[in-house]
Amino acid sequence: GENVEQHPSTLSVQEGDSAVIKCTYSDSASNYFPWYKQELGKGPQLIIDIRSNVGEKKDQRIAVTLNKTAKHFSLHITETQPEDSAVYFCAASPVTGGSYIPTFGRGTSLIVHP
Amino acid sequence: DGGITQSPKYLFRKEGQNVTLSCEQNLNHDAMYWYRQDPGQGLRLIYYSQIVNDFQKGDIAEGYSVSREKKESFPLTVTSAQKNPTAFYLCASRGIMGNQPQHFGDGTRLSIL
Numbered sequence: 545g546e547n548v549e550q551h552p553s554t555l556s557v558q559e560g561d562s563a564v565i566k567c568t569y570s571d572s573a574s575n576y577f578p579w580y581k582q583e584l585g586k587g588p589q590l591i592i593d594i595r596s597n598v599g600e601k602k603d604q605r606i607a608v609t610l611n612k613t614a615k616h617f618s619l620h621i622t623e624t625q626p627e628d629s630a631v632y633f634c635a636a637s638p639v640t641g642g643s644y645i646p647t648f649g650r651g652t653s654l655i656v657h658p
Numbered sequence: 659d660g661g662i663t664q665s666p667k668y669l670f671r672k673e674g675q676n677v678t679l680s681c682e683q684n685l686n687h688d689a690m691y692w693y694r695q696d697p698g699q700g701l702r703l704i705y706y707s708q709i710v711n712d713f714q715k716g717d718i719a720e721g722y723s724v725s726r727e728k729k730e731s732f733p734l735t736v737t738s739a740q741k742n743p744t745a746f747y748l749c750a751s752r753g754i755m756g757n758q759p760q761h762f763g764d765g766t767r768l769s770i771l
Contacts, residue, residue, distance in 0.1 A: 553698070578759050587662075587748055587762035588701075595757055633700065639757050643708065644689070645716075646760070648700035 546571040548636050550649025558657050563624050565652045567634035568616040574636040577617050578646070579608060582631045591632075592619070624656045661685065664749050664763035670771050671736065671743060679734045679766045681749035690732035691750040691760065694718060701748060707732055708754065736768060744770050 547570040557563050567577075575596035580588035594601045594608045594617065601608050605624075610617040617636075621628055631653050635646040662683045671677045681690065689708050693701040703716030707726040721740025726732055732751075736743045746767050750760040 548700075550700075576757050580762075585764070587664075587750075587764045589762070590759045593757075593759055644752060644754075644760075645703065645706065650698065650700045 546574060546636055546638075546647040548634060548647045548649045550634050550652060552652060553650065554653045554655070556655045556657065557624055559624060559626060561624055563621045563628070563654055563656075565619045565632055565634070565654070566616060567618070567636070567649050568614075569636040569647075570615065571636070571638065572612075572615065573638040576637055576639045576644070576646075577608070577610060578635050579619050580633045580635070582633065582651075584630075588633055621654075624654075626656050626658050629654055629656045662749060662751055662761055662763035664747075664766050666766060667764070669766055669768045671768060672771050674738045676735055676737050677768065679736070679747055679749075679768070681732045681734065681763060683730055683732075683749075683751040683761075683763075685751055685753070685761060686729070687751035687761070688729065688754045689752045690726065691752075692716075692722070692724065692732070692734045693748040693750065695746040695748055695765075704734065704747075743768055 550567045578593035581591045582588040605622045607620040631651045633651050634649040637646040665680045691706040692704040705724040707713035723735045748765045749763045752760045
């Protein structure tokens with residue numbers, strides 16, 4: 545089955561700095577890679593996703609890059625703000641027909657200091 | 659306003675007691691999922707259902723049971739056989755057409771009295 549490794553487990557940055565979170569996956573059949581943000585006491589919320597036919601995707605201050613050959617993908621947050629503080633999860637999975645069972649990374653706790 | 663509703667937000671279980679966590683969605687999604695989240699861990703899959711009246715065990719199904727009698731509802735029962743039930747439980751749903759993402763509820767925190 546799929547195995548997803550996520551690093552770092554904790555990331556502390558100053559407001560305005562950039563933050564990068566990296567994930568590696570093992571199953572070459574995986575073709576869908578979402579990133580979720582989870583605030584304390586809440587459920588994860590999708591912030592950006594990328595499919596295997598795309599190398600990079602950007603949405604305002606957030607970008608995701610995918611290297612299929614190396615089997616890794618990364619989340620980039622620029623100009624970080626205190627409200628970006630949360631736990632971020634990556635996930636990877638093949639999407640086969642209607643079946644979708646993602647494997648999640650263990651999460652990265654991002655702390656943005658004002 | 660479409661979404662996933664989990665209730666209750668906090669739940670306490672006595673030793674030897676079964677408890678049921680509710681998950682309702684009005685997104686017209688076919689697939690629904692239950693995850694367990696422990697500190698420092700990712701989300702671990704308990705059960706999932708791709709369609710009404712059908713469900714499959716996930717990685718940590720022992721001590722849990724589910725039903726899927728209606729498309730919009732996927733309740734999870736934590737039985738007395740689950741010896742370490744204290745955790746944050748998350749329900750998710752997904753439309754099965756195309757590469758649609760999962761949508762999550764805001765969770766239920768279960769504690770042992």
